[in-house]
Amino acid sequence: MIELKDITKGFGDKEILKGVSATMESGKVNLIIGASGSGKTVMMKCIVGLMKVDSGSILYDNQDFTAMDHRAKKEIRQQIGMLFQGSALFDSMTVEQNVMFPLEMFSKDSLKERKKRVDECLERVQLKDAAKKFPAEISGGMKKRVGIARAIVLNPKYLFCDEPNSGLDPQTSLLIDQLIKELTQEYNITTVINTHDMNTVMESGDHIVYMYQGQKQWEGSNxxxxxxxxxxxxxxxxxxxxxxxxxxxxxxxxxxxxxxxxxxxxxxxxxxxx
Known part of the structure; x- marks a missing residue:
């Protein structure tokens, strides 16, 4: 699990996070919700290390991420999968190549083993038939599923999703929510989602942190x-x-x-x- 202990973050004279403490639980879909400007995006960026907190601690399975050196942080980051709001696929790469990319960067497996892992992930998100297509040839919902396959290809312990349903129709949004929830439970992942989608809140929110004006206003389940x-x-x-x-x-x-x-x-x- 991931624990936040009294974290603060500001820019100049403006304090964005004001002593936030929360727990993101393993095997559950943890949501960060709140109006624009509430601090939820800054909070997620601090958790994954894209921003450094001003004070407080962030613990990954009782390891203080905020106090780690660069090498130790890199080891934690290799256990993190990311699903970006716009999917962030490489246009010049096929679906298969996009999912392969993290393995080429970090895996020491043979090419045969890497291809097998890519096939497994594409099959899990029901996209094996689209492996040779380019992002321009598939729908928005399919791009999200490619993003999910890429995010889980390294068997992450932690999965972060930024607005996974952004730009999708309601039916496709429900399918993406269900897929993320199933993967979270199957692999006991600590999943953290930043969302405005109320369907996600009510259907997938095993654990919800509601942010209001830089503070944790409420915490509980759907x-x-x-x-x-x-x-x-x-x-x-x-x-x-x-x-x-x-x-x-x-x-x-x-x-x-x-x-x-x-x-x-x-x-x-x-x-x-x-």
């Missing part, structure tokens, strides 16, 4: 979120009348499940302390 009394969170998640009605329907369904009573009482107690 099941707990429908009972939250946090006003800022509710205004953000359930902004429309349609979503407020959907929230009420979800609450009614969950009330029928007795196992949620104890968890609901604990969540309401946590919210009541804020």
């Amino acid at each position: 099941k707990e979120i429908v009972f939250s009394k946090d006003q800022q969170l509710n205004d953000f998640i359930f902004a429309s009348e349609f979503l407020r009605d959907a929230k009420e329907m979800r609450q009614l369904d969950m009330f029928k499940d007795s196992k949620w009573k104890d968890q609901l009482e604990e969540q309401l107690k946590r919210d009541g302390k804020k």
